Amino acid sequence: xxxxxxxxxxxxxxxxxxxxxEALKRATAPLERAWQKLEAxxxxxxxxxxxWHPKELRYLEGRLQxxxxxxxxxxxxxxxxxxxxAEIVCCEIATMARRDPTLTTADTITLMGVLxxxxxxxxxxxxxxxxxxxxxxxxxxxxxxxxxxxxxETDAFVSVQxxxxxxxxxxxxxxxxxxxxxxxxxxxxxxxxxxxxVRLPYVLVDLGRIIQPTLNIIxxxxxxxxxxxxxxxxxxxxxxxGDHVVATDACGTHLMGLDPLGDWPNQPFVRDxxxxxxxxxxxxxxxxLGQIDFQxxxxxxxxxxxxxxxxxxxxxxxxxxxxxxxxLYYRDHKDYFVERYAGQYILLQDNEVRWADTQSDLHxxxxxxxxxxxxxxxxxxxxxxxxxxxEHYEVYEQNLAALQQAGV
Numbered sequence: 001x002x003x004x005x006x007x008x009x010x011x012x013x014x015x016x017x018x019x020x021x022e023a024l025k026r027a028t029a030p031l032e033r034a035w036q037k038l039e040a041x042x043x044x045x046x047x048x049x050x051x052w053h054p055k056e057l058r059y060l061e062g063r064l065q066x067x068x069x070x071x072x073x074x075x076x077x078x079x080x081x082x083x084x085x086a087e088i089v090c091c092e093i094a095t096m097a098r099r100d101p102t103l104t105t106a107d108t109i110t111l112m113g114v115l116x117x118x119x120x121x122x123x124x125x126x127x128x129x130x131x132x133x134x135x136x137x138x139x140x141x142x143x144x145x146x147x148x149x150x151x152x153e154t155d156a157f158v159s160v161q162x163x164x165x166x167x168x169x170x171x172x173x174x175x176x177x178x179x180x181x182x183x184x185x186x187x188x189x190x191x192x193x194x195x196x197x198v199r200l201p202y203v204l205v206d207l208g209r210i211i212q213p214t215l216n217i218i219x220x221x222x223x224x225x226x227x228x229x230x231x232x233x234x235x236x237x238x239x240x241x242g243d244h245v246v247a248t249d250a251c252g253t254h255l256m257g258l259d260p261l262g263d264w265p266n267q268p269f270v271r272d273x274x275x276x277x278x279x280x281x282x283x284x285x286x287x288x289l290g291q292i293d294f295q296x297x298x299x300x301x302x303x304x305x306x307x308x309x310x311x312x313x314x315x316x317x318x319x320x321x322x323x324x325x326x327x328l329y330y331r332d333h334k335d336y337f338v339e340r341y342a343g344q345y346i347l348l349q350d351n352e353v354r355w356a357d358t359q360s361d362l363h364x365x366x367x368x369x370x371x372x373x374x375x376x377x378x379x380x381x382x383x384x385x386x387x388x389x390x391e392h393y394e395v396y397e398q399n400l401a402a403l404q405q406a407g408v
Contacts, residue, residue: 001293004247004286005031008240008255008296013063013221020239021075024217027241028079030295034215034243041086041155046120048073049161049177049219050110053096053103057110060233063222064110068160072219072239073111076160077118090115091150093125093180095191123150126183136209140282141202143390145210146188151181156214159245163223163252165231165307168200170268171256172228173249174216174242175275178207190360193345193380197323198399201275202392208245209284216248217241220255226308234303246285247292250276257301260287268307271316273399317408318375324400326351326379331393338385347378354378 007030011023028034038044048068058065080088094108105124106112115122125148133152134144151157159174166172179200184190194203218240224231238255242248250260253276258267263274280287311319326348330337337346337353347355347362347369355362355369355378362369366378382389 002291004242004244004291005033005293006240006242006248006251007031008238008251008294008298010237010297011221011239012237013061013235015071015221017071017074020071020221021078023239024072024075024241025079027239028215031215031241031243035083037214038080038084038086038156041084043154044080044084044086044088044156044158045150045154046076046088046090046158046160047092047151047177047181048090048111049180051092051094051096051108051180052110053100054107054110058233060222061235064162065222065224065233066162066164066229067110068162068219069221070111070114072160072217072221073114074117076158076217077114077120081118086155087121088118089121089123089150091123091125091148091181093182093184095184098184123148125151125181126187128187130183130187133210135206139390139392140205140278141199141392141395142206144388145206146183147181147210148183151211157211158215158217159213160217160219163218163220163236163256164228165225165268165305167227167308167310168195168271169204170270170274170307171249171253171258173218173252174213174245175204175208175249175279178211178213179204181207181211185359185361189382190362192362192366193360193382196380197272197319197377198327198396201273201278202395204275205279205282205284208279213245215241215243216245218248218252220252220302223303225303225305231308234305236302238298238302244285246276246279246287250287250289251292251294251296254289255296255298255300255302256305257303258305260289265313265316268305270307270309315375317403319377320399321403321408322375323377323379324396324403326377327381327393327396328400330379330381337383341383342385343383345380345382347380349373349378350376
């Protein structure tokens with residue numbers, strides 16, 4: 001019997017709320033391990049893919065195209081209310097409210113009305129209480145991460161995501177959804193610190209290990225190809241549910257017509273490595289469908305998905321190589337940087353500090369900051385004499401060796 005159970009069911013994108021509920025009930029019913037934990041929980045924390053500018057919401061045939069649809073959110077919360085006695089909280093961090101001073105956090109929480117309908121308490125994850133959590137096993141990219149307490153200090157966690165392509169990660173499903181839980185300034189760090197070439201796929205594996213979602217739901221009523229924001233809409237007519245985040249995403253990736261064991265530089269992983277493959281290789285779940293109890297009422301591919309290639313392979317390869325080189329240069333010359341930049345964030349390019357600040361918000365893209373050296377990556381680092389975050393520099397060694405073996 002497989003350690004991982006995933007189900008995909010047909011659900012017409014024109015379905016009523018009641019029909020969506022019945023489809024999700026059917027998809028989640030076989031997930032006995034997940035329900036045992038959910039039904040025993042005193043608190044359940046839910047993370048929906050939902051925070052966005054209210055004037056920029058995109059719809060396809062009446063369904064939210066880029067975010068979890070209202071009907072799917074209602075169906076999940078109804079199921080949790082019917083089958084558990086837990087307090088349910090929803091944690092989210094609203095990046096749009098930080099960029100637009102006319103917006104409140106609540107303005108950007110697309111599902112706020114649904115949360116109120118089901119008496120779900122909303123928690124702004126960018127506000128304390130936060131805590132530093134160690135990654136079980138020591139971590140893949142960093143040893144520890146700052147996260148909202150309600151995300152980890154909970155009895156069960158549920159990740160709910162739209163089926164979409166992603167320019168940086170190839171696909172954005174339930175594992176990538178967890179990235180939205182890392183606090184930003186002033187308590188944490190800017191998204192760009194972790195959303196970084198080489199780092200990000202390993203960071204996602206770390207977050208998955210810390211948070212360990214009990215239930216994972218992919219809203220595939222409709223979805224989006226090309227990119228995570230502003231891409232091409234797809235009508236998909238499906239819902240996916242699983243009891244392990246990596247196995248669920250592997251099945252979702254398969255239904256998108258993509259290889260869950262694929263890797264850079266092949267589609268859709270044209271920018272960075274495949275986080276699902278890294279998790280699989282590290283023994284955190286499985287991305288091999290042969291190791292998953294996967295049953296589906298729908299056939300792959302649900303539609304055509306691929307990732308927009310914003311830069312040619314040669315440029316991306318050069319960036320990946322120079323990112324690794326700059327990280328290793330910092331490691332080998334740490335004393336020099338600590339003496340001059342302790343307590344600051346720096347961007348290191350061609351062995352020189354091009355930018356430094358006590359705050360991690362760049363306010364400019366690294367493409368602009370790079371100037372004329374377009375093929376030289378800018379590596380982002382907090383200069384800490386204690387190296388408390390515990391960055392694993394061996395990741396850069398391994399990636400650099402692979403690039404050299406590939407002739408980059």
